[in-house]
Amino acid sequence: xxxxxxxxxxxxxxxxxxxxxxxxxxxxxxxxxxxxxxxxxxxxxxxxxxxxxxxxxxxxxxxxxxxxxxxxxxxxxxxxxxxxxxxxxxxxxxxxxxxxxxxxxxxxxxxxxxxxxxxxxxxxxxxxxxxxxxxxxxxxxxxxxxxxxxxxxxxxxxxxxxxxxxxxxxxxxxxxxxxxxxxxxxxxxxxxxxxxxxxxxxxxxxxxxxxxxxxxxxxxxxxxxxxxxxxxxxxxxxxxxxxxxxxxxxxxxxxxxxxxxxxxxxxxxxxxxxxxxxxxxxxxxxxxxxxxxxxxxxxxxxxxxxxxxxxxxxxxxxxxxxxxxxxxxxxxxxxxxxx
Numbered sequence: 659x660x661x662x663x664x665x666x667x668x669x670x671x672x673x674x675x676x677x678x679x680x681x682x683x684x685x686x687x688x689x690x691x692x693x694x695x696x697x698x699x700x701x702x703x704x705x706x707x708x709x710x711x712x713x714x715x716x717x718x719x720x721x722x723x724x725x726x727x728x729x730x731x732x733x734x735x736x737x738x739x740x741x742x743x744x745x746x747x748x749x750x751x752x753x754x755x756x757x758x759x760x761x762x763x764x765x766x767x768x769x770x771x772x773x774x775x776x777x778x779x780x781x782x783x784x785x786x787x788x789x790x791x792x793x794x795x796x797x798x799x800x801x802x803x804x805x806x807x808x809x810x811x812x813x814x815x816x817x818x819x820x821x822x823x824x825x826x827x828x829x830x831x832x833x834x835x836x837x838x839x840x841x842x843x844x845x846x847x848x849x850x851x852x853x854x855x856x857x858x859x860x861x862x863x864x865x866x867x868x869x870x871x872x873x874x875x876x877x878x879x880x881x882x883x884x885x886x887x888x889x890x891x892x893x894x895x896x897x898x899x900x901x902x903x904x905x906x907x908x909x910x911x912x913x914x915x916x917x918x919x920x921x922x923x924x925x926x927x928x929x930x931x932x933x934x935x936x937x938x939x940x941x942x943x944x945x946x947x948x949x950x951x952x953x954x955x956x957x958x959x960x961x962x963x964x965x966x967x968x969x970x971x972x973x974x975x976x977x978x979x980x981x982x983x984x985x986x987x988x989x990x991x992x993x994x995x996x997x
Contacts, residue, residue, distance in 0.1 A: 667850035670695040681706065693854045695845035714740035752788055762790040765797075799975045801983035809991055816975065823859045827866050831967040834871045834960070835886075836896050836990065837974025838879025860884060871960060873899065889960070894980050895950035896973075899957065900989035902946030904996055905932045906961035909942075913965075913996040922995050964997055971997075 663674040663686065672688035682702045687694030704710075715732040735743075751759050762784045764777045784790040795803050799816040806813040826833075833839075844856035860881065864870075870886035872879055875893050880886045891899060907913040908929060918925045934940035943954035963969075971994045977986040 668698065668701065669846050669848060669850055670697040671845070671847075671850050671854060672852045673698050673701070675701070688852050691851075691853050693857050695842075695854060697842070697845060713737070716740070716743065748787065757789040758791055760784060760790040761793075763793045797979070799978065801978040802975070802987050805978075805984040805987060809988055821970065823855075823862075826970060827859070827863050827868070829968055830863070830868055830970045832869050832871070832963060832969045833863070833972065834873065834964060834969060835880065835972045835974075836873045836900075836986065837972075837976050838872050838874040838876070839870070839881070839884070839886075839972070840879045841881055843974070857881065871963075889952050889956060892949070892951040895946075896977055897982075897985040897989045898941075898946040898949040899952060900986065900993045901932060901941040902943045902954075902957045903961040903964070904928070904989070904993050905940065905942045906958045907965055907993075907996050908932055910962070912962065918995060925995075928992055969997055 659678050661683070662677045664677060666673060666675050671691055671694055673694075674686040674688075675682050676684040676686060682705045685698045685701045687698055713734050714737060715734045717726070718731045718733055719727075748760070762781045764780045781790070781792065799813075802816045803813045806815065812819075839856075839860065841857055845854055861883065864884055870880065870884045871889065872884075872886040873889045873891050873896065874880075875891060877888050877890070880888070889899075904913075930936055932941050939945065943957035946952070946957060947954040971990055973987060973990050978984060
């Protein structure tokens with residue numbers, strides 16, 4: 659039997675689907691991708707998994723208006739019946755409550771591209787039918803999206819408009835990575851990529867003499883070849899650590915006062931907060947240690963290292979996926995400005 663090769667894209671990268679007798683039996687990564695994601699190997703199993711929903715199904719008891727029970731059973735129906743039910747419900751809801759009673763909130767992360775993109779299609783369909791309540795923002799970097807324009811004028815850094823790797827390798831000597839530098843996270847991009855580059859660039863950075871400090875609850879959030887210093891922080895306490903780093907810079911006069919005066923506003927308010935001028939609680943390393951689980955000497959030493967060399971602070975999206983998720987990004991920007 660001849661094996662057909664069909665080029666395609668997934669969020670794990672470009673690949674050729676190997677199809678034999680109508681069945682996906684493998685995936686060949688894009689030939690120009692030097693470090694393809696191993697997650698592509700799971701594609702055949704995903705496509706043919708018995709856990710996939712193969713056809714429409716409705717909840718038993720839904721027709722009778724019975725509420726969800728937590729132990730609901732579903733019955734498969736034909737596509738014609740499913741389409742009739744959906745059309746009927748849309749007509750009923752629009753006629754009874756209006757278009758604003760319909761929420762077009764499909765996220766569509768699993769879809770690569772736009773032609774078969776779930777969120778694009780469902781929103782287009784609902785808009786053409788009269789409208790719906792749309793969704794603003796997202797849960798990937800939603801807190802950053804609405805905070806950062808108030809702090810730095812744009813949210814583009816979280817969409818990839820960041821310092822170029824050539825500049826990092828040339829000019830940086832210390833990278834402080836809040837949330838880590840996990841390779842698997844870089845292998846997933848919306849729409850797919852033709853080349854996975856993080857591992858090679860990290861290798862170049864290490865070869866150039868750059869040191870790495872990874873701040874994460876998990877040691878595995880950085881590849882082993884970096885030999886990174888690992889600070890095992892308690893989850894969701896990054897802001898406390900950042901404030902303590904800033905406090906050390908301030909009281910030891912290691913902060914860049916000239917930069918803050920020329921390019922920033924609001925530092926006096928932050929200065930008073932760091933020193934505890936209004937709440938009698940200095941945000942020093944001892945204060946943060948009790949919160950984040952990192953010993954105070956390590957916090958002070960990291961602040962000194964960062965001030966004594968050309969440093970780069972990075973933050974993962976995960977930091978802002980939490981209650982008060984805007985705070986670690988705000989604190990990271992303030993810390994970077996002080997450095």
